[in-house]
Amino acid sequence: MTETTPLSTVSLTRGISASRQWRVLPMIEIAVLVIGLLLPLVLQDYLTVYATRVLILCLFALSFDLVWGYAGIMSFGQAVFFGSAGYGVALLARDLGITSILLVLPAGLLIGFAFALLLGGFLLLGRHPASVIFVALGTLTGSYACDRLARGWYYLGGQNGIPSIPPMTIGSYELTEGPVYYYMAIGFLIVVYLLCRFLMRSQFGLALAGLRENEQRIAFFGYKVQHLKAIIFSLSGAIAGLAGSLYAFHEGFVWPNMLGVVISTQVVLYVLFGGSGTLIGAVIGTVVIEAVSFWLSNSYQDIWPIILGVLLLLVILFRPAGLISLLLSERERVGSFGRPGKR
Amino acid sequence: MAIFEIASFGAIVVLVVLGLGIIASMMGIFNFAQGEFVLLGAYVTYIVHTAGLPVWLGMVAAPFVVGALGFVLERLIVRRFYAAPIVAMLGTYALGLIIREIVRGLIGGLYLSVPEPVGGSVAIGGMHFSTWRLVIIVITALVMAGSYLLLARTAFGLRIRASLENPALARASGISTNAIYGATFAFGAALAGLAGALIVPVFTLFADLGIRFLIQGFVAVMVGGIGSFAGPVAGAGLIGTLSAALPWVISPVIADVAVFVLAIIFIKFRPQGLVAGKGV
Numbered sequence: 026m027t028e029t030t031p032l033s034t035v036s037l038t039r040g041i042s043a044s045r046q047w048r049v050l051p052m053i054e055i056a057v058l059v060i061g062l063l064l065p066l067v068l069q070d071y072l073t074v075y076a077t078r079v080l081i082l083c084l085f086a087l088s089f090d091l092v093w094g095y096a097g098i099m100s101f102g103q104a105v106f107f108g109s110a111g112y113g114v115a116l117l118a119r120d121l122g123i124t125s126i127l128l129v130l131p132a133g134l135l136i137g138f139a140f141a142l143l144l145g146g147f148l149l150l151g152r153h154p155a156s157v158i159f160v161a162l163g164t165l166t167g168s169y170a171c172d173r174l175a176r177g178w179y180y181l182g183g184q185n186g187i188p189s190i191p192p193m194t195i196g197s198y199e200l201t202e203g204p205v206y207y208y209m210a211i212g213f214l215i216v217v218y219l220l221c222r223f224l225m226r227s228q229f230g231l232a233l234a235g236l237r238e239n240e241q242r243i244a245f246f247g248y249k250v251q252h253l254k255a256i257i258f259s260l261s262g263a264i265a266g267l268a269g270s271l272y273a274f275h276e277g278f279v280w281p282n283m284l285g286v287v288i289s290t291q292v293v294l295y296v297l298f299g300g301s302g303t304l305i306g307a308v309i310g311t312v313v314i315e316a317v318s319f320w321l322s323n324s325y326q327d328i329w330p331i332i333l334g335v336l337l338l339l340v341i342l343f344r345p346a347g348l349i350s351l352l353l354s355e356r357e358r359v360g361s362f363g364r365p366g367k368r
Numbered sequence: 369m370a371i372f373e374i375a376s377f378g379a380i381v382v383l384v385v386l387g388l389g390i391i392a393s394m395m396g397i398f399n400f401a402q403g404e405f406v407l408l409g410a411y412v413t414y415i416v417h418t419a420g421l422p423v424w425l426g427m428v429a430a431p432f433v434v435g436a437l438g439f440v441l442e443r444l445i446v447r448r449f450y451a452a453p454i455v456a457m458l459g460t461y462a463l464g465l466i467i468r469e470i471v472r473g474l475i476g477g478l479y480l481s482v483p484e485p486v487g488g489s490v491a492i493g494g495m496h497f498s499t500w501r502l503v504i505i506v507i508t509a510l511v512m513a514g515s516y517l518l519l520a521r522t523a524f525g526l527r528i529r530a531s532l533e534n535p536a537l538a539r540a541s542g543i544s545t546n547a548i549y550g551a552t553f554a555f556g557a558a559l560a561g562l563a564g565a566l567i568v569p570v571f572t573l574f575a576d577l578g579i580r581f582l583i584q585g586f587v588a589v590m591v592g593g594i595g596s597f598a599g600p601v602a603g604a605g606l607i608g609t610l611s612a613a614l615p616w617v618i619s620p621v622i623a624d625v626a627v628f629v630l631a632i633i634f635i636k637f638r639p640q641g642l643v644a645g646k647g648v
Contacts, residue, residue, distance in 0.1 A: 099454060153639050157454055158398055162586050163632050169583055170625040177621030286579065290461070297458060327473045334466035341459045342448060 049353055054305050057312075061211050065204040074202045079315045080210040081272045084217060086295040086307040088264035093293075094301035095225055096257045097237030098149070099157055102164030103265055103292050105144065105171050106137035108284030110266035111273035112175065115187040118274075124194045130270055137266015138259055145258030150251050165286065172285030186280030193274040202275055210271060214308075217264055221304055233257055237302075294333070298340055300347025309349060374612040376501035379508040380567050381584060381608030382601060386515060387559030388585040389592070389600025394519075394532050394552050396594075397449065397456045401441075401464035402585060403578025404471075405557045408434050409564025410573050411471050414482050423485040423569075430565035431558040438557025442550045450549070464578070472575035484569040504566050511562065512601060519597055528552055584611070587631045593641020602642050607631060 061080070065073045085107055092098040110133035117123045117132060148163045149155050155163075175181050182188070192199040200206055224230055232253055235243040244250045273279045282288060299310020314333070321329045344350055388402045409430040416426030441463060449456035484500040491497075519525035530538040531545040539545050564577075571577060584607060592603020607627060614623035635641070 099457070147636065151636065153636075155636075156639065158457075159590065159635060159639065161454075161457065162590060163636075166583060166587065166628045166632055170628055173621055173625050177619075286583075293458070293461075328469075330469035331466055331473065334462050334469060338445070338459065338462040338466065341455060341462060342445070345455065 050303070050305070053309075053349075053352060057305060057308060058215070061214075065207050070203065073204055073207050075319060077202060077207045077210050077275060078272070079312055080207065080214055081268050081275060082292075082295070082315065083308045083311045084210070084214050084268040084271070085265055086292055086299075086311045087214075087217060087221060087304060088261040088268065089292045090296045090301055090304060090307035091221060091225075091261040091264070092258055094296060094303070094307070095230065095237060096233040096254055097157075097240070098254055098258060099161040100164045100258070100261070101161050101286075101289050101293065102144065102166075102168035103261070104284050104286075104288035105164070105168050106141050106262040106265035107269035107272070107288065107292075108171065108175070108279070108281075109140045110134070110137040110269035111279040111283050112181060112187070113266075114270040115190050115273050115279045116181075118190045119187055122191075124191050124274075126193050126195050126200070129193060129274070130267060133266045133270025133273075134263050135266070137269060138263035141262020141265070142255070142259040145255050145262070149254045149258060154251065165289070168284065168286050168289045172281050175281040175284055182280075184281065186278055186283075188278045190273060190277050190279070192277075200274070206275060210275075213267065213271065217267070218304060218308070221264075225304065229253075234302075294337055296347075298337060298347060300349030300353075302346070303349050303353070306347050306349035310347060313348065370613075370616055372497055372501070374609055376498075376505055377612035378605055378608035379505045380563070380570070381581075381588065381611065382604040383504070383508045383511065383563040383566065384560065384581045385585045385588045385600050385604035385607075386512065387556040387563065389589050389604070390515065390519075390559070390597070391553060391556035392589050393595050393597065393600065394528055395450070395549055396453060396532075397446070397460070397553075398453065398586065399446075399553075399556070400457055400461035400582065401467060402460075402556070402560050403580075403582030404464040404467040405434050405438065405560035405578075406564035406567075406581055407471055407575070407578040408437065408467060409561030410482075410568035410571075410577060411475070411564075412561070413565040413568050414475075414480055414573050417482050423483060427485065427562075427565040431562040434561025434564070435554045435558030439550055439554035441557075442553040446553060447546070447549065464582075468575055468578060475573065475575065478574070480573040482568045482573060500569055504570075507566060511559065515559070516597060524551075583628070587628055587635075590635045591631050591641055593643045596643050599641050599643035606642070 064076055068076060085103070088106070089100060089103045092100045092103075113136040114129045114133050117129055123129060123132075144164065144167050148160050175186075176184055192201050194200065200209065225233070232243060232248055235246075236248075236250060236253060240250055243253075269283070272283070295311040295314055296307045297310070298314055299308065300306025318329055318333070321332070325332075340347060384406055387405070388399060391397055391399045391402070412430040412433050413423065413426035416429060417423050445463065446456070446460065449459050489498050490502060517525075519528060527538070527543050527548055528551075530541070530543060531548045535545050538548075585604075588603040588607040589600045590603070591607060592601065593599030610627045610630075611624070614627060617623070618626070
């Protein structure tokens with residue numbers, strides 16, 4: 026009895042000091058959440074519409090952050106899942122007249138998941154373990170191929186895509202762009218964010234982070250490395266699919282660019298800029314890039330992409346952990362998984 | 369006639385891929401800015417043309433200009449990436465984005481054409497061949513042979529290969545691997561510049577010229593196999609030939625996609641590529 030007492034106090038104090046150092050991340054998260062919830066009250070209507078689009082892109086960025094920031098899989102084809110789900114729900118609405126939220130969003134989720142499972146299963150599973158370069162190239166090619174096919178396929182509207190999708194409905198209520206859609210998008214973002222947060226702090230997330238840091242060691246621990254990768258890749262595809270279907274109904278049309286290389290690389294920029302490997306980093310990166318681009322696009326439309334490139338290069342060179350690392354210590358960013366004091 | 373078309377397109381792809389392949393094989397870096405080096409080569413040619421000077425002068429100048437720029441970029445930026453290939457990919461992607469957007473700003477969203485320095489056609493056996501395409505094929509063959517000789521037969525090539533095989537030993541033997549890497553990157557960039565200059569009369573000049581070639585180039589390098597000289601060339605020949613030949617059989621859109629998909633499947637089951645092994 027006398028021996029256990031000091032030990033337990035040690036672990037107790039350690040727990041307290043650790044929790045004290047751990048406050049920045051939740052604070053950032055809560056701040057972002059509060060700003061997000063209050064925003065439509067102060068914004069004009071057309072800005073709320075723009076902000077809704079940014080929120081949906083945040084959801085999309087989260088999906089890329091899961092594969093690259095956590096599992097270390099370089100996916101240059103995230104738009105395949107985003108766009109295919111967008112096209113899928115657009116076809117449901119156009120040809121079958123299905124616009125109920127209870128059907129289209131699960132459908133988008135499933136389409137994204139299925140495409141990711143197919144592409145990821147092909148690229149990641151198999152006898153030869155896939156190299157990072159191969160996965161990057163394979164996903165990039167997939168994105169390019171889907172873009173080309175959608176452009177050439179008359180049923181999908183060719184170059185013009187599918188215009189004037191009817192709005193999404195709940196019962197007989199039509200969800201059109203504006204504050205209602207905004208709050209729905211932020212609701213989905215919060216739910217998905219919390220799910221990802223939970224998942225990434227579980228044993229599964231720990232194994233994924235290990236995969237990113239040292240794949241071989243995780244394999245030696247007895248994890249089925251390729252299976253883990255395929256699972257997270259498919260999950261991220263499902264999230265991208267959800268984002269894609271929300272995006273399609275919000276914009277009211279889908280076009281081949283949604284599948285293509287441009288959107289695929291844009292999401293890479295968001296996450297790298299904000300800070301990969303933290304979920305909030307993906308959100309912040311998306312918001313910052315989209316906000317600045319909205320602000321600059323009127324007066325400096327031509328040089329904005331150049332500035333974006335320069336900023337990205339600077340971040341990669343000097344702040345590999347992204348903007349978030351300005352606020353967050355390395356230790357908190359990487360995080361210690363499980364209970365404190367039991368590392 | 370079809371065979372000539374296919375051969376000339378194959379030659380173009382080989383030319384574009386050669387620089388990419390040399391950088392990827394000899395330095396282990398996947399240079400995502402390579403497509404933009406091609407674009408720059410084309411742009412330099414266009415500038416010289418609009419200045420009223422002969423087009424061929426621009427084509428001679430392009431590799432030197434782009435090579436010099438490649439050297440500067442390597443010294444300033446790319447050399448920081450050697451330790452981490454993925455970061456290199458993203459960093460060079462950012463570089464490419466900057467170059468592409470600057471060129472887009474300079475030319476606007478336009479499609480600009482540059483005339484062929486040698487016009488007309490040559491009649492061989494009753495068939496007419498575009499002279500310029502013949503010139504491209506010949507120059508590609510020359511450049512390929514020249515690069516091969518440079519890497520395989522000269523002292524400089526030996527140093528490049530030594531720096532690739534065992535950097536530590538190369539440094540210990542008094543080779544400045546730093547300078548070698550700089551020179552190799554500049555050489556790869558110069559080849560891309562030359563490619564851009566030569567193909568601009570065939571394609572028109574537009575800001576996204578590089579992207580298409582980038583994907584094609586990477587697929588070709590992977591199909592051929594990284595680490596050797598012959599690999600990327602063989603891959604480029606195969607990809608170029610297929611890309612040019614398939615549209616004669618099936619619809620162009622399907623053909624374009626099919627080549628890439630087939631290539632990815634091939635790489636999946638033979639990751640080492642057509643030509644396995646290292647060296648020249």
